[in-house]
Amino acid sequence: MTSTSESRAVGADIERADARAKVAGRAPYAFEHPVDNPCYAHAVLSSIPRGRITAVDTGAALQEDGVITVLTYENAERLASTEDAELAILQEPEVAFRGQIVAAVVAGTPETARHAASLVRITYATEPHESELKPDENELYRPESANGGAETDSMLGDLEAAMEAAAADPDAVTLDETYVTAMTHCNPMEPHATIAVWQGDELTLYDSSQSVHGHRDTLAEVFGLDRARVHMICPYVGGGFGSKGEPHAHAVLAALAARAVPGRPVKFALTRQQMFTLVGYRTPTYQRVRLAAGADGRLTGIGMEAVEQTSRIKEFAEQSANPTRTMYAAQHRRTTHRLAHLDVPVPSWMRAPGECPGMFGPEVAMDELAERLGMDPVELRIRNDAPVDPESGKPFSSRNLVACLNEGARRFGWQDRDPRPGVRRDGRWLVGTGVASSAYPVNRVPGSVAAVEYVGEGRYRVDIAAADLGTGAWTVLAQIAADRLDVPLDAVELRIGDTALPKATVAGGSAGTAMWGSAIVAAAQTFRKRHGHDPSPGDHAQAETPGNPHAERFAMHAFGAQFVEVRVDADTGEIRVPRLLGVFAAGRIINPRTARSQLIGGMTMGLSMALHEETVTDPRYGLLVNHDLANYHVTANADVHRIEAHWIDEDDPYVNPLGIKGIGEIGITGTAAAVVNAVRHATGVRVREVPVTLDKVL
Numbered sequence: 001m002t003s004t005s006e007s008r009a010v011g012a013d014i015e016r017a018d019a020r021a022k023v024a025g026r027a028p029y030a031f032e033h034p035v036d037n038p039c040y041a042h043a044v045l046s047s048i049p050r051g052r053i054t055a056v057d058t059g060a061a062l063q064e065d066g067v068i069t070v071l072t073y074e075n076a077e078r079l080a081s082t083e084d085a086e087l088a089i090l091q092e093p094e095v096a097f098r099g100q101i102v103a104a105v106v107a108g109t110p111e112t113a114r115h116a117a118s119l120v121r122i123t124y125a126t127e128p129h130e131s132e133l134k135p136d137e138n139e140l141y142r143p144e145s146a147n148g149g150a151e152t153d154s155m156l157g158d159l160e161a162a163m164e165a166a167a168a169d170p171d172a173v174t175l176d177e178t179y180v181t182a183m184t185h186c187n188p189m190e191p192h193a194t195i196a197v198w199q200g201d202e203l204t205l206y207d208s209s210q211s212v213h214g215h216r217d218t219l220a221e222v223f224g225l226d227r228a229r230v231h232m233i234c235p236y237v238g239g240g241f242g243s244k245g246e247p248h249a250h251a252v253l254a255a256l257a258a259r260a261v262p263g264r265p266v267k268f269a270l271t272r273q274q275m276f277t278l279v280g281y282r283t284p285t286y287q288r289v290r291l292a293a294g295a296d297g298r299l300t301g302i303g304m305e306a307v308e309q310t311s312r313i314k315e316f317a318e319q320s321a322n323p324t325r326t327m328y329a330a331q332h333r334r335t336t337h338r339l340a341h342l343d344v345p346v347p348s349w350m351r352a353p354g355e356c357p358g359m360f361g362p363e364v365a366m367d368e369l370a371e372r373l374g375m376d377p378v379e380l381r382i383r384n385d386a387p388v389d390p391e392s393g394k395p396f397s398s399r400n401l402v403a404c405l406n407e408g409a410r411r412f413g414w415q416d417r418d419p420r421p422g423v424r425r426d427g428r429w430l431v432g433t434g435v436a437s438s439a440y441p442v443n444r445v446p447g448s449v450a451a452v453e454y455v456g457e458g459r460y461r462v463d464i465a466a467a468d469l470g471t472g473a474w475t476v477l478a479q480i481a482a483d484r485l486d487v488p489l490d491a492v493e494l495r496i497g498d499t500a501l502p503k504a505t506v507a508g509g510s511a512g513t514a515m516w517g518s519a520i521v522a523a524a525q526t527f528r529k530r531h532g533h534d535p536s537p538g539d540h541a542q543a544e545t546p547g548n549p550h551a552e553r554f555a556m557h558a559f560g561a562q563f564v565e566v567r568v569d570a571d572t573g574e575i576r577v578p579r580l581l582g583v584f585a586a587g588r589i590i591n592p593r594t595a596r597s598q599l600i601g602g603m604t605m606g607l608s609m610a611l612h613e614e615t616v617t618d619p620r621y622g623l624l625v626n627h628d629l630a631n632y633h634v635t636a637n638a639d640v641h642r643i644e645a646h647w648i649d650e651d652d653p654y655v656n657p658l659g660i661k662g663i664g665e666i667g668i669t670g671t672a673a674a675v676v677n678a679v680r681h682a683t684g685v686r687v688r689e690v691p692v693t694l695d696k697v698l
């Protein structure tokens with residue numbers, strides 16, 4: 001090996017491999033793949049929240065020129081598996097939520113299909129429904145486990161006793177408050193879309209997906225097909241945030257529609273409005289947080305009890321109490337998850353499920369506690385740093401929360417901060433600053449395989465069915481391969497996003513780069529061992545992501561700290577955020593350019609959660625009222641001023657051979673709390689609910 005460290009691809013600041021293809025329009029998204037003689041589907045969604053269809057009149061739709069067929073539960077093919085009720089569309093007359101697929105028109109053009117869909121007349125018998133999360137009124141239940149297999153509850157020591165003891169001690173401080181996060185929706189730029197092509201019993205899907213193999217396996221089961229007969233292709237994705245992590249009903253509809261039109265592929269894209277009921281969302285949460293601390297600020301008790309909603313037809317238990325189990329030391333602890341089954345769309349992953357909402361209440365509570373103690377909120381967090389994982393008792397593979405807090409405070413200029421709330425004014429603006437911690441676990445998802453082949457003339461092909469959601473996978477996986485094969489970056493021809501390639505696990509849980517990258521490292525090692533440094537064309541090797549021998553010994557998490565400056569108009573309550581600064585400790589950074597983009601993207605989405613994003617339910621009709629981008633506000637360029645993402649050098653030898661912890665999600669955790677804490681500092685108003693709309697600060 002002759003490379004010096006200067007020529008290493010890992011760690012190099014390089015532009016995206018797909019940058020030019022993207023801006024030149026040569027990177028096709030799902031709907032854009034060329035297929036012969038396609039027709040187009042448009043879905044009809046239920047207009048009641050619960051009940052059953054009593055009559056369907058497709059006559060007017062079928063009379064339109066260019067309409068080929070109208071699918072309903074009466075004529076659609078029976079699915080082989082209806083176990084997943086979210087995917088089992090057009091099988092029964094029952095309606096489980098407003099916005100469920102109840103019919104679809106297939107036509108020669110998308111315009112015809114859409115118009116004819118408006119002509120389908122459906123009559124319903126409605127039943128009483130419950131579509132609003134109200135923890136005091138809903139019937140709550142305890143799920144078996146939370147998302148990702150997290151324990152439903154955890155109890156250590158006796159939180160009640162710790163709260164009582166602190167309340168009785170004049171020097172100690174307690175807090176018992178409820179925090180609320182809104183229902184929010186993933187809004188990737190590229191809508192969810194699928195092209196379905198049947199050739200006999202072979203099904204090819206061009207689908208916007210975070211996991212071609214995962215989606216393929218599920219859809220094969222739904223249609224009762226051998227997995228080898230289902231092929232999914234997805235080289236580029238225009239954003240996902242978790243909403244493309246698992247297949248949703250639209251992919252089933254595309255395949256059902258194409259089945260009904262023999263010999264023709266069907267193209268199907270959800271409209272932006274339809275995405276609000278069909279591709280998952282983040283549940284609203286109510287978080288009761290209890291803290292007890294001595295006069296020195298050391299926590300004696302921590303409680304986090306989350307109440308959330310799920311759909312009556314399919315459970316998704318957001319693991320919001322999870323991060324509390326790891327953040328701070330305290331002897332007495334209690335975390336719980338309780339759910340309400342409602343007649344609502346099926347919730348699912350949205351960027352940092354669990355950790356994102358779950359870092360809101362506790363991190364605002366820590367700010368409130370600091371105030372009650374008369375202690376700096378950075379210092380309070382440092383004082384409660386956990387030397388070992390508080391609930392498992394395991395050592396951390398590396399934990400640099402304190403370093404992030406200190407480095408962030410230094411870069412932000414925190415040391416000169418006047419802690420008094422509501423006293424700084426710049427013209428009409430009230431000015432304040434806030435801080436919160438960030439955290440995200442190092443998730444392991446076994447089962448990815450990478451293949452390396454020498455194609456001649458110094459070039460190597462690297463194959464793995466990974467997904468690039470705009471995150472940089474095309475770039476960083478090529479960097480990892482070049483590094484471990486010890487060749488220049490341009491000697492690597494990477495292929496991803498196709499089930500014809502070796503199997504890859506989901507681009508989710510911030511684990512993609514680590515899991516796929518580890519498979520590539522193993523394949524490169526096997527290749528060199530087998531073929532040396534002077535291979536012949538056709539030489540190849542394949543390897544799976546190895547198991548981690550340290551997995552059981554250590555708790556593995558990334559940490560961070562976010563600092564925010566806000567300005568609040570004293571008269572109108574308008575909130576501006578001129579500065580957001582994050583410092584993260586997330587293991588090795590493969591490419592500073594794509595990493596920075598991921599981190600500031602997460603922070604921007606956190607800012608959006610803090611100030612804008614909220615899906616509003618009209619409980620009378622089970623209607624998501626603001627189901628479009630005109631009414632569901634997402635942070636835009638004008639809302640974002642200076643955002644800085646930094647990281648500290650962190651060498652963690654235990655997480656995986658590359659030392660990667662994952663950066664896709666940590667950037668959104670803690671941001672909303674930091675904004676809310678800064679709003680308090682600026683105005684003196686303590687808000688416990690996001691988004692912070694103007695009415696909450698006036």
Ligand code: MOS
Pocket residue numbers: 210240241242243245349350351352353507508509510665
């Ligand atoms: Mo992320 S919500 O795990 O795609």
